[in-house]
Amino acid sequence: MTQQTAKKLALKPLGNRVLVQRLEAQEKMKGGIILPDSAKKKQETAKVVAVGTGHRLEDGKVLPIPVKIGDIILMDKYAGQEVTIDDEEYMILKADDLIAIIEE
Numbered sequence: 107m108t109q110q111t112a113k114k115l116a117l118k119p120l121g122n123r124v125l126v127q128r129l130e131a132q133e134k135m136k137g138g139i140i141l142p143d144s145a146k147k148k149q150e151t152a153k154v155v156a157v158g159t160g161h162r163l164e165d166g167k168v169l170p171i172p173v174k175i176g177d178i179i180l181m182d183k184y185a186g187q188e189v190t191i192d193d194e195e196y197m198i199l200k201a202d203d204l205i206a207i208i209e210e
Contacts, residue, residue, distance in 0.1 A: 117191060122161035122201040124171060126152035126179065126186075127194070150181055151208060152197060161201065171201045178208040 119125045129151045154177045160168040173179060185203035189196050 117156070117189070117196075119156055119158040119198055121158050122169075122171060123158045124154055124173060124179075124199050124201060124204065125156040126181070126197050126199060127155050128152045128197065129178070150183055150205075151178060152181060153178055155196065158201075173201075173204060173207060178210070179204050180206040180208060 117125060154173050154175055157171050157173060157175060160170040162168050181197075181199055182203045182205060186197040186199040189198060
């Protein structure tokens with residue numbers, strides 16, 4: 107998704123928050139076994155859709171969020187708030203809940 111798509115959502119994260127969309131779970135295991143929906147666990151990987159302005163420090167400076175739109179990230183398993191917009195599911199996370207950027 108692009109920043110224009112995020113604007114269409116009319117949802118812009120504030121401060122040190124990030125809007126992400128979970129990536130689909132892999133349906134097939136290495137041995138060719140297909141997993142039913144009930145056996146799949148929620149993925150902790152997601153694509154960044156929109157980014158807030160950053161964390162405001164006590165001296166008034168803003169510490170930018172270390173991710174950008176389009177990054178694939180690893181997040182804490184139980185982090186964030188789920189939201190549904192136009193039948194699409196998203197997560198709003200604090201920047202502290204981001205564990206890593208996955209580089210391809």
